[in-house]
Amino acid sequence: MNPFEKIFNYQILSRMEETGAFALTSQERIWLKSMLELEAARHAFAPETLDKLNMLLQGEEPFHLQRIIVEKGRNKERHVYHPLLRQLRRFIIKEQGIRLTTALKHGGQKANQTGIPYKLEYSMVKREWYLLWYGTRQHSLMSTKLRNIVELHAWDLPMERAASAKARLLQLLEQRKRTALVEVIPQYNAELSRILSAFSCFDKKVSYEEASDTYRIHIQHLADESEFLLSKIRFLGLRVKVIDEGYMRRRMIEASTKALMRYEE
Amino acid sequence: MARESFDKEIQFLRLLALTGDAYNRQQFAARLGISVHTYDKTLRYLKEMMNANQQGLSGEQGMELTEAIRYNHYESADPLLLFLYRAKSIKASESMRLSLLLSAMREQALTAMELMDRCSESMPADYPVPDEKTIRGDLKYLEEIGVIFRMDGKRPYRYRASTDLVDMLTDDELIDLYDYVDILANTQIPSVQGYLLRDTLKKALRLRGLEADITDSHVYKYHYHSRILDEAHLNTIYQAIEARRKLAFLYLSPKKEKRYAARNTNPLFERESEGIDLTVLPLKVIYDHQYGRWYLIAHGKQGVMKFRMEGLTGVELSDAVTEDEFGMRLAHAERQLQQSWVIDSMRPLTVKVRFFRPEGSAHDFVRERVESQGQWGTITEESETTFIYEIVVNGITEIKPWLRSFGSSCEVLAPPWLRKEFIAEWKEIQSYYEPVREDL
Numbered sequence: 001m002n003p004f005e006k007i008f009n010y011q012i013l014s015r016m017e018e019t020g021a022f023a024l025t026s027q028e029r030i031w032l033k034s035m036l037e038l039e040a041a042r043h044a045f046a047p048e049t050l051d052k053l054n055m056l057l058q059g060e061e062p063f064h065l066q067r068i069i070v071e072k073g074r075n076k077e078r079h080v081y082h083p084l085l086r087q088l089r090r091f092i093i094k095e096q097g098i099r100l101t102t103a104l105k106h107g108g109q110k111a112n113q114t115g116i117p118y119k120l121e122y123s124m125v126k127r128e129w130y131l132l133w134y135g136t137r138q139h140s141l142m143s144t145k146l147r148n149i150v151e152l153h154a155w156d157l158p159m160e161r162a163a164s165a166k167a168r169l170l171q172l173l174e175q176r177k178r179t180a181l182v183e184v185i186p187q188y189n190a191e192l193s194r195i196l197s198a199f200s201c202f203d204k205k206v207s208y209e210e211a212s213d214t215y216r217i218h219i220q221h222l223a224d225e226s227e228f229l230l231s232k233i234r235f236l237g238l239r240v241k242v243i244d245e246g247y248m249r250r251r252m253i254e255a256s257t258k259a260l261m262r263y264e265e
Numbered sequence: 266m267a268r269e270s271f272d273k274e275i276q277f278l279r280l281l282a283l284t285g286d287a288y289n290r291q292q293f294a295a296r297l298g299i300s301v302h303t304y305d306k307t308l309r310y311l312k313e314m315m316n317a318n319q320q321g322l323s324g325e326q327g328m329e330l331t332e333a334i335r336y337n338h339y340e341s342a343d344p345l346l347l348f349l350y351r352a353k354s355i356k357a358s359e360s361m362r363l364s365l366l367l368s369a370m371r372e373q374a375l376t377a378m379e380l381m382d383r384c385s386e387s388m389p390a391d392y393p394v395p396d397e398k399t400i401r402g403d404l405k406y407l408e409e410i411g412v413i414f415r416m417d418g419k420r421p422y423r424y425r426a427s428t429d430l431v432d433m434l435t436d437d438e439l440i441d442l443y444d445y446v447d448i449l450a451n452t453q454i455p456s457v458q459g460y461l462l463r464d465t466l467k468k469a470l471r472l473r474g475l476e477a478d479i480t481d482s483h484v485y486k487y488h489y490h491s492r493i494l495d496e497a498h499l500n501t502i503y504q505a506i507e508a509r510r511k512l513a514f515l516y517l518s519p520k521k522e523k524r525y526a527a528r529n530t531n532p533l534f535e536r537e538s539e540g541i542d543l544t545v546l547p548l549k550v551i552y553d554h555q556y557g558r559w560y561l562i563a564h565g566k567q568g569v570m571k572f573r574m575e576g577l578t579g580v581e582l583s584d585a586v587t588e589d590e591f592g593m594r595l596a597h598a599e600r601q602l603q604q605s606w607v608i609d610s611m612r613p614l615t616v617k618v619r620f621f622r623p624e625g626s627a628h629d630f631v632r633e634r635v636e637s638q639g640q641w642g643t644i645t646e647e648s649e650t651t652f653i654y655e656i657v658v659n660g661i662t663e664i665k666p667w668l669r670s671f672g673s674s675c676e677v678l679a680p681p682w683l684r685k686e687f688i689a690e691w692k693e694i695q696s697y698y699e700p701v702r703e704d705l
Contacts (some may be wrong), residue, residue: 001476002301002499003457005273010314010351011360013464021368022468024428026411031458032430035449044445049438056430064454065499068506072607073555073667076637080452085483092482093427122452124487124545124554124630127637148612185688186294195573201487206287215287224367228487235555237690241697249698256695262621263688 001027001065026060035065078128082146085120088131091154092117095162097150098133099155103148114155115164115188120146124201125228134169136161141172143224172239176223181244184215188239195239198232216243272578275494277307277660279347279575282491284635305535314348346493347460358392367426368404374416374423377401431469440478443470451485456551489557495574502561504582505547509591511583512547512563515540517576544583545570548595553607555667560608564594571603604659606640606667611660617679618654618668619647622664631674638644638667653678 006012007023018023035041036057041050081229101111115135121143122129129146136157157165184195192215196206202225205218217240221229230251233240242248276297294304362384369383371376377400385394395403404424407413416423434442443466450459467479505512517540522544545563552559559574586594601610622629635644635654642656658664661683668675669690677684 001458001503003461003497003500004353006353006355006359007363007412007418008351008461009353009355010348010361011355011357012364013351014317014362015364016367017468019364020472021371021426022428022431022465023367023407023412023426023471024465026457028425028465029411029430029623031455032446032462035445035453035459038449038453040449041445044448045438045441049434052433053430053442054440056433057497064507065503068503068550069454070549070551070602071454072551072553072605073638073640075554081448084446085448086441089482092388093478093480097405119484120482121447121486123483124452124485124489125484127452128583130660141560185423192467194556197489197491197558200283200491200557201489202287208284208287208292210292220548230672231670234672235666237666237669238693253695253698255583255672256691256698259675259691260407260688260695262673262676263684 001028001063001125003027011249022121024224029057030060030063033057033060034066038080039071043083044081044086075125075127078126078147080127082129084130084131084146084152085148087152088117088120088146092120093165097136097155097157097162099153100144100149101142101151103150109150111151115142116157116162116169118166118183134165134172136165139168141176173222176246178221178226179244180219180221180229180242180248182219182233182240183243184217184240185238186213189213189215191239195236198236202229226251270579271349271497273297273303273307274311274349274352275497275575276578278311278349279491279494282346282494308614310350314351315345317480321588346490347457347464349494349497350457350461360397361388361392363403363407366407370424371426371428374405374425376421376423377404378421380404380424414646427447428469436473436475439466439470441474442466443479444483448484451483451488454492455496455499457493460493471632486648492552492557492559495559498561498577498580499550499559501582502547502550508550508582508585509588510544510585511544512580513542513544513583514577514580516543516572517578518573534586540576540578546586546594548591548592548598551586551602551608552575555600555607562598562608564598569610570611602659604641604657606658606660607664609658609660609663611662613659614655614661614680615655615657616661616664616668616683617675619651619678620654620671620678621674621676622650623674624650624653631671634671 005025005027007025012023032053035195036050036053045053053091059247088098095116097114098117099112099114101109102113103109113135114137115133117131117133118141121131121132131142131144131146131149133142133144134140135142181226182199184192188195194218199217199219202221207218208214209216219229226247230248233242233252234255242252280293280297290301290304294301297476299307312629365384365387366380375383378422379396381395384400388394388460404413408424411427413424414427414587418426431439443463446459446463446466450456450463453459470476470479502512514670534552543565545565547563549559549562550559552563560576561572561577563570563572602608604613620631620635623631632644632652635642635652640656641652642654645652645653645655665683665686668677669687677687
C-alpha cells in the first residue's frame, strides 16, 4: 500500500487521459473494500449493486490499516451517508426544483415548501449532511438537515424563474460572507503550527511582518459560521487575539466578562 | 537502494498550506532549511504538476499555487495537496510506454510480444522503442500493483487491464460509486487511497461521457486538508508495526523554527543536523480531530514516546523485536493512554465543571456539544439552567482548550488550581480587548 507508486505519477495520468485508459490499482480496491464494510454502504447502493461490488472485490486482500489507528477528539457521528443524497445530487445536476416537507425542531411539520437545491454539505463538526437550497417562498437561502426532510418531490418551475432564483441564491451567499482578523501573540510563535492548524479548516490568508515577527490570520467565513470560529478562538485562549473592530471582538469581550462573572463569589 | 524520499515536498506543501503567501522566497526557504534555489526548483515542479492535473478541467491556467491550495469549500472538493502522491519521478519515455500498454490492454488481452509490437507502432519517433525485457519488466510491475492481471491459459500468457470494477457497472451504479468514494475519502481516515480512487473514477466517468455527473455538489465544511500529507508515513509505520520492527528517523520538532533540514550526502561535509536521530518501536498512530493532526506512539528510551507525524523525516524500518516484547510495550502504552484526552499521559485527575444552558434559546446546543465531544465524561443534571460534567483525564493540558472554547457557558469547579488558572486566563484575555470602547 505504498501511495507513492510511480503509476500515480501526474505525467502518466495526463498521458492516459489522451489514450482513453486508466489504471486501477489493488490498493485503491482494497481501500474501497474496507469502506464497503461500513454501515454507510447499505444506504449508498441498491442491494444488487452492493452485491456486485463485493463480488468484484472478492479477490482483494483485506485491509487492516485501521487496526493501528486511534481517533481522538472526534464528534459523535450522526451519519456518514444519508439515503436522500442519491436523489438530491441528481436533482442538483438536472437543476430540478424541489418540493419538500420538513420536520420542525420542536415537533410538527412544515409541508409544501418549494425551492432550488444548491449544494449538499457535510459538516465535519456536526458529522451530518445538510441541504443548502433557495426557498422560492421565503426568498432566502436555507440550510436543512437531511434527517429533517420528511418528504421530497421534484417540482417544476419555469426556466427563467429557476435562473433568477439561482442568481439570487448566489447573491445571498455573497452577502453572508464575513471576515475576521486574528493576530498571533508573538510570544506564542513557537506554537505557530498548532495555531495555524486550528484555523486551517477555514478559508484563510496569513500575513507576516518580519520587523515585529507578527503573524495575522485573515479569515473569510459565512455569517452562520461565526459561532464555530469564536469557539476556535476561545479554544486557543491567550495565543490569539481578534484585532478588527466589530462583532467578533465584541463577542470576545462579552465572553471574557461573562466568564469572569461566573467565578465571582 | 536509496528510497526516493518526499520529505522535502511534504514539508514544503505543509508550510504552503498553513501559511499561504505570508512569506517571501527568502523567508520561506529559511524556514524550511533549504536554499532559495531549491525553493524555486521545488515550486516550479509543483506548479508543473498542478497544471498537468488541471488539464481538460475548467481550472484557470497559471493559477497561483497558494491560491490553488487555499481552502474554499464552496468552490472545490479537489484536494490539491494530493499531488504530493503524484510526484514520484519518472522518465518521459516510461510514462509514454506505460500509458500505451494500459490502453492496449484495456481493449483486449495481449501477450508481451503483441504489446511490444503495439509499442513500436505507436511510440513517437523521438522515444526509444522498448525491447522485450523492458516490456516484461513493465508487465511484472503492473501485475504486482494490481493494475493488470494474467489471463488463465497456456503460454504465451495474455494480460488484461483490471478495470472490471468500473466496466461491470451501469452508468447509474458508477455515479453511485463515485459519490460513495468521494464521501468516504472526505470524511474517513485514511483517505489518500480514496482520493486516488476518486480521481480514477472521475476519469472513468469522463470516458463514458458522463462528465456532467462529476459535480461539486458535495461540499465538506471544517475539513483539515493537510492531514493527507501526514498519511505519507502511514504505510511505513503500518509495515513496521505488523512486522514488529523498529523505525529509525530524524525527528524535527515542529516547535522549532526550521521545518526541514537538507541532508548532505557527503559525510565529510555533514553538518550538525537540527533534529534528533531516533530508533523506536512503533505501537499505534493517533489522529486528533481537533486539529487534523497525526501522532506516532512508540516505545523508546524514555518509555512511551509521542511524536507529531509532521516532524518525522527519513523514516526507515530497523531491527525486529519479539512478539512478547511488542505485546508488552503495546499493553503498557494502551494503559497509559486509556484516559488521555488526546495523547497526554500525565497523572490522572478528576476535572469537574458546570455548564450553563444557553439563555433565551429553546435548543440546548451546549448540552448537545458536550454529549457529542465530551468523550467518556459523565453528565449529571443540576438545575433548570445548569448541568455538571465530570471526567477523569490524564493531565489537563489537552482538555483545557476544549473547556475554554465554551466561553462563559463553562465554569471550572475542580481541581481548585484549574479554577484559578481559568480566572487568570479570562482576565488576561479580557485585558487583550481593553480599553473597552463604547460605540455610541
